[in-house]
Amino acid sequence: GAVVSQHPSRVICKSGTSVKIECRSLDFQATTMFWYRQFPKQSLMLMATSNEGSKATYEQGVEKDKFLINHASLTLSTLTVTSAHPEDSSFYICSAREGGSTDTQYFGPGTRLTVL
Amino acid sequence: GQSLEQPSEVTAVEGAIVQINCTYQTSGFYGLSWYQQHDGGAPTFLSYNALDGLEETGRFSSFLSRSDSYGYLLLQELQMKDSASYFCAVRDGTGFQKLVFGTGTRLLVSP
Numbered sequence: 001g002a003v004v005s006q007h008p009s010r011v012i013c014k015s016g017t018s019v020k021i022e023c024r025s026l027d028f029q030a031t032t033m034f035w036y037r038q039f040p041k042q043s044l045m046l047m048a049t050s051n052e053g054s055k056a057t058y059e060q061g062v063e064k065d066k067f068l069i070n071h072a073s074l075t076l077s078t079l080t081v082t083s084a085h086p087e088d089s090s091f092y093i094c095s096a097r098e099g100g101s102t103d104t105q106y107f108g109p110g111t112r113l114t115v116l
Numbered sequence: 117g118q119s120l121e122q123p124s125e126v127t128a129v130e131g132a133i134v135q136i137n138c139t140y141q142t143s144g145f146y147g148l149s150w151y152q153q154h155d156g157g158a159p160t161f162l163s164y165n166a167l168d169g170l171e172e173t174g175r176f177s178s179f180l181s182r183s184d185s186y187g188y189l190l191l192q193e194l195q196m197k198d199s200a201s202y203f204c205a206v207r208d209g210t211g212f213q214k215l216v217f218g219t220g221t222r223l224l225v226s227p
Binding site: 034041042043044045046049091093095097104105107108109110112 | 156157158159160161203213214215216217218219220222
């Protein structure tokens, strides 16, 4: 099956710094990528949807100036958590859908962010 | 909007059969999916039901009743490695076809 990678898998940063997380589709072109956040023992909450070459669409309650999303190519989307605070500590998971398919969505392995 | 409700936790023993239910409320319906997630890992796709009835994939089966807005995941011959969280999910009706997840069920399989 298709593979989606994320980097880094784990990051620890100081409060106030910015962190960039990369999501890549390795063997297919992803016109649409999704970013989810998951707190311990909770479900995946969709943060935003990004389409290659256009601005991301954010879910209600997600600060677009804090969570910057760039879908620069058909294989790469990045999420930057700006001025991170301890409450931003979470598991961030990206997902990618192949162009033209509405049935199959592939998930990355996730990035564990810890803000001190 | 979409909402999907699942039991928070289910326990069972090895070799048993367990059913995880999912009830949903959606503004449009484009099929029900099931995902498995082990602690610290990514969700992995298990099954998808677009139409009413039972879909069987090895030890796992999934059922859908659109008239009841209800589905379930059936796990047979449980193994210790099946201990994980299970999520039902639906696509919303927007152009992006976003995948919205249920509340999740934590399955604990004991010896």
